[in-house]
Amino acid sequence: MEIRDENFRIWAENECVYFDGVLRLAGPDAYAPIYSLAAAALHENNGRVIFDLTGLEFLNSSGINLLAKLTIEARKQSDVQLVIRGTAQYPWQSKSLPNLKKLFPQLDLQLA
């Protein structure tokens, strides 16, 4: 399963969902397919689910809203341990990702 255009690529491998490139989609409707892909990963896997954002250079505010919704979704599923891997290399990540931890304190946020 993979979603891509010229600027980004999102794909799932086992329990891991990778986000790569620059995501600047217009709004919730545009982000819906990505939400489905990631939510499916949350639903289909027991135990650990990893969102790997280390290759995601930029995410606009609608995208951050998507991550918040996914975090809230994970919070509803007690059997899922969500891990979000990020990097301090990209400023938006250190600015926005800690909010997810606030939404869901059990979230394993790995900011390298």
Next chain:
Amino acid sequence: MADLGGIRAETVLMTNTPTSSRPWGSFRAKFILVVGGAVLIDLLISGGLALWNVQRLSRDAAEEVGHGLEQASQDYIRTYANSTAAQVSLLLGQVNNDVGVLADVLQEQIDSPQRQADIGSAISGTSPDSVRLSFNPAGKWAQNAPGAPSVVSAWGYLLDKDHSPRPDVQAEIQASSILDLVAPSLLKSGSSKLQMYFIGPKERPIFRTAPYTDQAQTFDRLYPGHNDANFWDFFFPGLYESWQSWATGAGSQPVPDDITQTAPYTDAITGKQIVSFFHPLWSADRKTVAGTAGADITLDQLAETVENVKVAESGFGFLAMSDGNVIAISKDGEKTIGLRSASDTKGTGVTGLERSLKGSSQPAIAELANNPGTGIRHLLLDQNGETVPFMVIMKELPPVNLWQPGLVRKDAMSLGIVVPEREIYASLFAAQAKISDATNRIVLYQILAILLSLTIVTMAVLAVSKRITGGISALAGAARRIQAQDYSVRVAVASRDEVGEASEAFNRMAEQISYHTENLEQLVEERTAEIEDAKEEISILNAQLERENRRLGTELAVAERIQMMVLPLASELSSSKDLEIAAYMSAADEVGGDYYDVLEADGRFKIGIGDVTGHGLESGVLMLMVQSVARALQEAGTTDPVKFLIDLNSALFKNIVRTRIDKHLTLAFLDYDGNDMFISGQHEEVIIVRANGALERIETMDLGLPIGLESDISSFVNTRKITLEKDDIIVLHTDGVTEAENAEGELFGIERLCEEAVRLHEQSADHIATGIIDKLMAYIGSHKIHDDITLLVLRHR
């Protein structure tokens, strides 16, 4: 033609499909050229090699034969020269022998004076004519009368007053009469001699010669004055003296032999060219010269031998003295080697013959005279204006004592044999011609064989190429027919090879083309109908899209309107007496969700800044709700910034759930009551530049949570107090500023923003805002602006 198999033949093209449009560009022509060329080159190489070998063989054979024949020819001519030289030597040896015999007899007489006198008186008795001389008044000499076997002359200076020979002279005359006994028989036998004679010693040089001739008369005629000088001095100057020196031991013989020879000269008696052979006689005690015995031979005799030389057609011989004077040669030979005769009539002594090689009109011969040598040499002679190669061999004869006026020296005659090379090599040339003929014949046969092979190969290639290329020609022809839109054409499959396969494939393609062409109209109709349907579908979709666009356009317009309507008025910005506020906002192409506000109630100012996720009508509505709730809470007198945010979030969360607006927003407030400034809520960093230029950055992450995500954010909200002094400035911004990109995709960033704020902090809030925005726009350049850009600058008055 072969069986067509399953292929339906509508038109079967024969293999002779015309390819007339490109006779030399056709496949067949190329095939013929390649194969024919290969064969031609092969034939030329093998033929050339054969010809070359034959030529070489012929050359080698000719060379070998030539070498052998030349060797044989040279051996022959060398042998011939040797044998001729032997003949000449033999002739001369015989003369020498005859002279020797005569000399021996005369010497015997001298050695036995008594016997000499006896024999002399005996002959006088029997043949008085031999010893009785009578004076000739005209010549002033005495000579015996004709009729005797020999003539004897006594010169004037040998006679006494009464014209009779002196007694000692008379005695010599008597003694010499023995010649009458010996000479006639010697003249008859042996080699042919002109005459034999005795000459007395210098004191009494009588001259007795057999056979009898009018010798004194002849001398008078040819040699005037001879009677006044001593015979020896007149005729043979130096000769007598040489002999004398041999006798006394003062001089030695140049060649160890008594016989002395003269060079050819004109005989005084016979007028012929002769050579004289002398054998000196000695006194009994051998201390002095006592006369000489002699014999003359005419040059004819030598010439006969030499002229008898007959080598090949026109080869000839010649006999030359060492000085190059040719003494014997045939007339033709004389002409060939360019000799010029010049008789010397001057001077004393016998008259010589001057016909020297040195004077030859042929330079090669003149050169030969200067450097005679021996062995075979090749000369180029001019013959009737044409240069002809000749072969010349020179053979030196045994040396002799030769008298020439004044002295006696060693001399060796040379025999030369001259043959035109073309004659001596005639057989060689004939052999070479035969070899050449044979070679030419072989070459001709070889060329004929090559031509014949070429003809056969060409015919075979033509025949085979017709078969091989026939199929391809047929294919090409059929393809042209198809091009001319004759889709009924089919090719006969004549072979089972690749051409056959191509033909079958072609036929299948032709069938398909034919099928498609015939069904084209129907296909077009079907496709047209499909396209019509699609077109209708597209226009329906188009109409839908238009409606959608209109709706979206309207929505955006409404959203933009709401955003602008919500923003504070300029009068509201300048309503504070302590704070100078400048605001800048630029909406992106597709309106973003930036929000800022300045709310005033009872002297308390609440300055808000936020960013709604996404854009469009929903963002606008959410913004409007935020503004309304904030205004309501402000009006309701909620002074606690924490409670303010918790209540605002709670109200909005419920409304978001109801309206199903799938959005949230970051939102921060600055509360200012005239003394202190409190920051609450989570948004971008707040930048403070103190009056002295010191920079402070306040992180707001821990002061709240995005609004609308959680129903209760009380555990996350906090405040932070900032003491604000005069001329301190605060800069608020949305991420549209820090995340603006330049052409290289690099972000403007918080650092640049801080730098600009510090740089401009002493200026008015408006100038600071304008300066930062100018810098930002210059940074972005012509690159796309992705998001709304909002900047608020507060300055403490």
